[in-house]
Amino acid sequence: MAEDLQKCFGEFVAVNGVSFTIEDGEMFGFLGPNGAGKTTTLRMVQCTSPKTSGMLEVFGMDASTHQREIKTKMGVVPQENNLDPDFTVYENLLVFSRYFDIPEADARERVDELLDFVQLTEKKDTMTDTLSGGMKRRLILARALINRPRLLMLDEPTVGLDPQARHLMWDKLKGLKKEGVTIVLTTHYLEEAAQLCDRLVVMDHGRILVEGSPDQIIREYIGTDIVETKSDPKTIVCLDRQQARYEIIGDTVQIYTNEPQHITDHLLTECDLTTITARAVTLEDVFLNLTGRKLRE
Amino acid sequence: MNIGLYFKVPNISFRALRVWQRNKDVFMKNVKLNFLPPFIEPMLYLFAMGFGLGMFIEDIDGVSYARFIAPALIAVSVMYASFFECSYGSYVRMHYQKTFESIIATPLTIEDVITGELLWGATRSMINATIMLPVIALFGLIDFPHSLLIIPFAFLAGLVFAALGLCVASVTPNIMSINYPILLFIMPMFLFSGTFFPLHVLPLPIQYFALAALPLTHVVIVIRSLTFGILDVSLLFNLAWMVAVCLILSVLAVNMMKKKLIV
Ligand SMILES: Nc1ncnc2c1ncn2[C@@H]1O[C@H](COP(=O)(O)OP(=O)(O)O)[C@@H](O)[C@H]1O
Ligand SMILES: [Mg+2]
Numbered sequence: 001m002a003e004d005l006q007k008c009f010g011e012f013v014a015v016n017g018v019s020f021t022i023e024d025g026e027m028f029g030f031l032g033p034n035g036a037g038k039t040t041t042l043r044m045v046q047c048t049s050p051k052t053s054g055m056l057e058v059f060g061m062d063a064s065t066h067q068r069e070i071k072t073k074m075g076v077v078p079q080e081n082n083l084d085p086d087f088t089v090y091e092n093l094l095v096f097s098r099y100f101d102i103p104e105a106d107a108r109e110r111v112d113e114l115l116d117f118v119q120l121t122e123k124k125d126t127m128t129d130t131l132s133g134g135m136k137r138r139l140i141l142a143r144a145l146i147n148r149p150r151l152l153m154l155d156e157p158t159v160g161l162d163p164q165a166r167h168l169m170w171d172k173l174k175g176l177k178k179e180g181v182t183i184v185l186t187t188h189y190l191e192e193a194a195q196l197c198d199r200l201v202v203m204d205h206g207r208i209l210v211e212g213s214p215d216q217i218i219r220e221y222i223g224t225d226i227v228e229t230k231s232d233p234k235t236i237v238c239l240d241r242q243q244a245r246y247e248i249i250g251d252t253v254q255i256y257t258n259e260p261q262h263i264t265d266h267l268l269t270e271c272d273l274t275t276i277t278a279r280a281v282t283l284e285d286v287f288l289n290l291t292g293r294k295l296r297e
Numbered sequence: 298m299n300i301g302l303y304f305k306v307p308n309i310s311f312r313a314l315r316v317w318q319r320n321k322d323v324f325m326k327n328v329k330l331n332f333l334p335p336f337i338e339p340m341l342y343l344f345a346m347g348f349g350l351g352m353f354i355e356d357i358d359g360v361s362y363a364r365f366i367a368p369a370l371i372a373v374s375v376m377y378a379s380f381f382e383c384s385y386g387s388y389v390r391m392h393y394q395k396t397f398e399s400i401i402a403t404p405l406t407i408e409d410v411i412t413g414e415l416l417w418g419a420t421r422s423m424i425n426a427t428i429m430l431p432v433i434a435l436f437g438l439i440d441f442p443h444s445l446l447i448i449p450f451a452f453l454a455g456l457v458f459a460a461l462g463l464c465v466a467s468v469t470p471n472i473m474s475i476n477y478p479i480l481l482f483i484m485p486m487f488l489f490s491g492t493f494f495p496l497h498v499l500p501l502p503i504q505y506f507a508l509a510a511l512p513l514t515h516v517v518i519v520i521r522s523l524t525f526g527i528l529d530v531s532l533l534f535n536l537a538w539m540v541a542v543c544l545i546l547s548v549l550a551v552n553m554m555k556k557k558l559i560v
Contacts, residue, residue: 082395099403
């Protein structure tokens, strides 16, 4: 869908030549630290921000010339909530349906259905600013579904939600995927990405670093397991002798491997190590490994 | 900077009416409160200025002071209604409520959104004029049926001030700064457009300036003429001026907003 896509704000290059293709019916994730360019990329696909250069096609149509047609078939959950505070929950959805030219009778039916789907039927006459964070997010999801989109774009759909609300959102997304909706999301929650996404990319500094299924990415970049132990000079020397792949983080050493049993035995016998833990690699390890541990703003 | 960018023909569709409809729905939620000012204000002004101050003023150009200022009150209300709706009102919707941002994720373009705002601002002017007419008519200060033409004219005049308001909203760095154009442009216009004293008492250069650059001058001339029951060919000049300025400012407002919001 996108090839060598670029976006500049003045001199600053926010998205620097990314290429990706999203298949029909899959769940596709954009991961990356703050400022990586995820939102900017999504906004170009949503036709709300023009690209600086490159090629971008959505549903086989050029995003810069067919924005109305593309937007008709797309649902958008923005990073920041932008519900209409002048209206109630019900009215928010109804007013939105008019932007898509949905006939009123159909729209009312659809609104009832969606309120039920996101479990907000009881709140339908409430003004939106009194809703909790999770409710607002769910209402925005319902709003994005008003036009029965083929493609749903979610920018950090679960940010700031408690675990209950987060799991509810995941369930809804899985349900939508089963119905055949293509879903694109960005997230900070790596567990979320690993669980939900068929394929994902990790972005940083406006570039795509890796692309693939969560398992594939983990295996390719680190290995299946991590063995952790206390860091001291003797251990390091020993590890160097074994030519192990490792990283020192604070006062622990992480050793990357595909054969944890083998390594553990080896370390215990050869390197005189006492405290060793082995665990499966998560996407978070890959993420930190790829994007570094320095704090982003 | 590319000047042509500011005068590009906007990509507008009938969907702009959906934005108009959204604002109308919000307005109707507080309809009684919203109808009150145009109902009360003319009465207060007429009592204080028309009949109070007017006691000390001889007839102006052959009409009583109350009859002289009555059309100006309508003109000023037309100006304020759409200017405030599309400066403060639009700024709040754009900046604080992120309403524009949410709408452009649908098949509407930013041009549709701004056009909807313009049309709504003009509609508010028309509503104000429509409410004020019978109130002022009660005092016997305006002639019918000519005065009925004020209603459609208020829409055109409202568009001019709505476009002006949106231009302001598109460049203002924050909501407080909207006070500057009000202080420097709207207030002087309120006082020096032949509203509360005839234009011809001012020095000639200022008269020309008022005719060339102050939209309210033309609005006052047309509305006053209509309340006096006079339909003169010269009004066509005022009308032409209004239409031209309205077109230029509307296109400018749409493109300025687009430039600000689509990055
Ligand atoms: N409108 C804008 N003007 C200037 N810079 C921007 C704008 N929007 C985003 N940026 C910059 O672009 C970079 C990428 O931002 P964004 O896409 O929001 O990142 P992410 O969503 O991955 O956190 C950031 O450095 C951000 O400051
Ligand atoms: Mg973001």
